[in-house]
Amino acid sequence: MRGLSKLIGGVLLAATMSSGAFAAGYPDKPITLICPYSAGGGGDTASRIIAKLAGDMMGVQINVENKTGGGATIGISAVANAAPDGYTIGFISTSPITIRPHMMEAPYNPIEDLTYIGQFVASNQPMIVRADSPYKSVDDLIKFARENPGKLRWSTSVQRGGPHVAVEAMFKAEEVDATFVPFKGGSKVLAALLGGTIEMAMISEGNKSTLDGQTRILAEGTPNKNPVTPEAPTLTEAGYPIAPAIFFGLAGPKGLPDDVLAKWDEVLPKVLASPEFKQIAEAQQWTVAHAGHAAFTKIVETDYAAAKTAIAAIGMK
Amino acid sequence: MGDTFSLVAEGVGLALTWQSLLAIVLGVAAGQILGAIPGLTASMAVALLIPYSFYFDPWVGIPMLLGMFKGSLFGSSTTAILIRTPGTPAASATVLDGYPLAQQGKGGKAVKMALYASVFGDTFSDVCLIFFASLLAMVALKFGPAEYTILIVLALCSLGMLSSRPAWKGLVATLAGVIIGMIGLDPMAGTPRLTFDNPELEEGIGLIPMLIGFLAVSEVFRQMSGKAEDLSAKAIRYSDDPADNRVSMAEFISCLPTLFRSSAIGTAIGAMPGLGSTVAAFIAYGEARRASKHPEKFGKGALEGVAAPEAANNAVSGANLIPLLAFGIPGDIAAALILSALMVQGVTVGPLAFSQNPLPLYAIYAALILANVVNLILGLGLAKVASVAFSVPRRLLLASVLVIAAAGSFALRGSVFDIQLVFLFGIFGYVMMRFGFPPVPLLIGFILMPLLEENLRTVLLLASTYDEHLFFVFKRPAFLSLLALMGTAIGLVLWRRRRRALGARPDA
Known part of the structure; x- marks a missing residue:
C-alpha cells in the first residue's frame, strides 16, 4: 500500500515537473473553466472536451465548474468578476453575450466586462421548410405572409435567441406578420415542422433533416455559408438586417494579460484539429470554426451592435 | 427474403x-x-x-x-x-x-x-x-x-x-401542486412568476429536490x-x-x-x-x-x-x-x-x-x-x-x-438552494400528511402543470392563425380519436360507478 502511494506521489511529482518545464509561464497551475450550463447539455459537453484536450496540451488540469441559472448570466458574471489572471475562464455561447443583454438587465456588460479568448464552434442555422412545401424561396414565404397576415407559423430552437431575432428582423423589414410558435428545443421544432404544426423553422438540425430528404433549406441564418445547400443566401446576403454568428467560445474577465491570450491562440487551433475533438464535433453536429482573440472580439462587437439595432426595431423584450 | x-x-x-x-x-x-x-x-x-x-x-x-x-x-x-x-x-x-x-x-x-x-x-x-x-x-x-x-x-x-376523500382535500392538493409548478419564468413571455425577486426561483422548482423532499424527507420526519x-x-x-x-x-x-x-x-x-x-x-x-x-x-x-x-x-x-x-x-x-x-x-x-x-x-x-x-x-x-x-x-x-x-439534490445542479428546497418540501409534505391531504394530487399537479400550460398556450396561439379559430382542432383526426377515447373512458367509469351504486343499495 505504501509502495503504491509512493508510486502515485512520484508520478504526480514528475507530472508537475514536466508541465513546469514545458509551460514557460502561463499556465503553471490548474485552470477553472466555468460552464454556465448544466451537466449533460451541449454547452457542458463542449466545456468538458475543451478542458480535457487543452489541459492535456498545456500540461495542467482544467476543472469544469457548472454555475447555472439566470439564462447562463449567473455563470458568466462569475467569469466577469474573477481575477484577470487566466486561471478562471468561462464557456460562452451567443445568447447571453450578443442577444439577451439587449432584452434584460444582465449582471455584466458583454463589451466592457469580458475578454474574448477564442471561438471554437460556429453552428449553421438553416431556414427550412418541409420537402413537399410549396415555398421554394424566402420570397415565396414573404409573399404568403404578406397575403395571409399572421398565418405563417414558424419557430426556432430557443425563444429570444439569435435566430429568433434574425427572422423577426427579416419579417419586420418586409413589414409582414407571421406567428412565432415556441417549442422547447430543436428536435421538438423539427417534429412540429414535419407534423405540419408549423411551416418554417430555423434550427441547426435542418442540415441533417435536409440530407435525409425531409426538408429544404431556403436561407442561412448565420454568416457561415450553408454546407448542405451552398446556394442558399445568408440573411444579410438576402438584404436583411442581421445574421448573427451562433458560436461557442471561451472568455475571461476584462484585462486578461497578453501571454494568456497568446497561449490560447496557440493551443485552441491544435485542440480543434485533434481527431478527438473532430469526432465529438461531428456527433454533436457542431461546425468547427476557430477565431482567435482579435477575430472573435470583432465578431462579438459587430453582432452585439447589430443585435442592439435589430432588437430595438422589433421591440422584443 | x-x-x-x-x-x-x-x-x-x-x-x-x-x-x-x-x-x-x-x-x-x-x-x-x-x-x-x-x-x-x-x-x-x-x-x-x-x-x-x-x-x-x-x-x-x-x-x-x-x-x-x-x-x-x-x-x-x-x-x-x-x-x-x-x-x-x-x-x-x-x-x-x-x-x-x-x-x-x-x-x-x-x-x-x-x-x-x-x-x-x-x-x-x-x-x-x-x-x-x-x-x-x-x-x-x-x-x-x-x-x-x-x-x-x-x-x-x-x-x-384517485383523489382521496373528502374530495376537497384532493382538490386543494392539486391546486397547491399547480401553483408550485407555476413558480419561475413564464414559458412564453419570460416574465418572472411567484419568484419574490429571488433569482434562484427563476428556473422554477426542480422536480428532483421537490420529489425527494416531499416523498422521502417528509416520511423521515x-x-x-x-x-x-x-x-x-x-x-x-x-x-x-x-x-x-x-x-x-x-x-x-x-x-x-x-x-x-x-x-x-x-x-x-x-x-x-x-x-x-x-x-x-x-x-x-x-x-x-x-x-x-x-x-x-x-x-x-x-x-x-x-x-x-x-x-x-x-x-x-x-x-x-x-x-x-x-x-x-x-x-x-x-x-x-x-x-x-x-x-x-x-x-x-x-x-x-x-x-x-x-x-x-x-x-x-x-x-x-x-x-x-x-x-x-x-x-x-x-x-x-x-x-x-x-x-x-x-x-x-x-x-x-x-x-x-x-x-x-445537490449533485444535480451543484446548488445549495436545492438542499434548502429539499428540507422545505420535507416539512411541507409532513404537515400536509399530518392534516390528511393526499400527496399524489400535488405531485401530479406539479408535474403536469408545465406541460399543460405549454401545450394549451401553443394551441391558443395556433388558433389565431386559423380561419376556424379554436375549432381548427376538430379538423384533426388524431384529436377527434383521442376525444372519442376520453369520452368512452369517462363514460365507462360513470356507468360502472352507477351500477355499483345500484348493486350496493340492497345491502345498505
Missing part, C-alpha cells in the same frame, strides 16, 4: 460478441446502481462518459449505453419502494403502492414485481419498435399541441378520480416523530413467509392485463417526443386503478399499483427510440444522448437508415433484447442486496436518507 435474413443475422451477430455482452452487463449494473441513487441519473452519467466513448468499439459502447438506461429505471424503483425515495422522477408513481407493500413486510415481493414489470414493459416496447417503428412514428408525428393538451387533460381527469423505541427497530420489516418475498404465478397472471395496458400506454407516450416516462407512469397507474375491480386497494399496497407505473416507464424508454430511428428526432434526453453516441461511432439513424444501411438497426435491436434479459438476471441480485442493505436499524437508515436526499 433470404437476403433480408442474412442481413438480420449479420446485424444481430455484431451485438452478440462476448465484448458486447460484457458491456451490456456492465452498463445494466452501473445503471441499476446509479438509478438507485437519487439525484444521479443515467443521463448524467452517460453525458459525462460520452467524450470517452469513442475509445470503444461501436458495438461495445452502444450496448453499454442501452443497458445503462434500462438498468437505471429499475434501480430507481428499488429505493422508491423500500425507502420512499424515487431514484429518478420516473419512479415516483411506484412509491404509491410500493412503499405500503414494503411497510407490510412485502418489500421483496414489490421489488420483484417492479423488476418483472420493468422487463415486461421494456420487451413490449422493444417488440413494437422492431416491428412497427415507422408506422408508430408516422402516427406520433400527427400528434401536435392540440393532442398533447387533450392527453394531459385525460391524465388529470384519470388521476383526479414522520417516522422521527414516532416512539423512540421504534427507531432502534429494523428499518424495514421483512416477513419470513417466502410468499411475501416472491411474486407467485397466480399473482403475475392477475397482473397481466395491467402489464399489457400499461406497456401499451408507455409505448404510445414514448413515441411522442417530450411527454416523458413520469407522465406515462402516472397515466398507467390511473388507468390501472380505473380498470381494477378493487380500486379501493390502490394506495394501500396493490400489486397492480407497482406493476402499472413500472411497465409504463420502461416502455417509454424503448419507445423513445421510435421517433429517433424513424425520423432522427430524439424523444427525450436519453434518446438524444444515444443519438450522439451513435454518431460518435459513425452510425447514422433517421429515415434513410432503414433503406440504406439497416445493419446497425438490427444490431441495436439485438442489444436491446439482450439488455432486457441481463436486466432481469442482475435485477434479481440487486433485489437481494437491497433487502440486506436496508435491514439496518431505523435510526441509521433515517439519518442516511437525509444525507442521501441532500447530496442527491
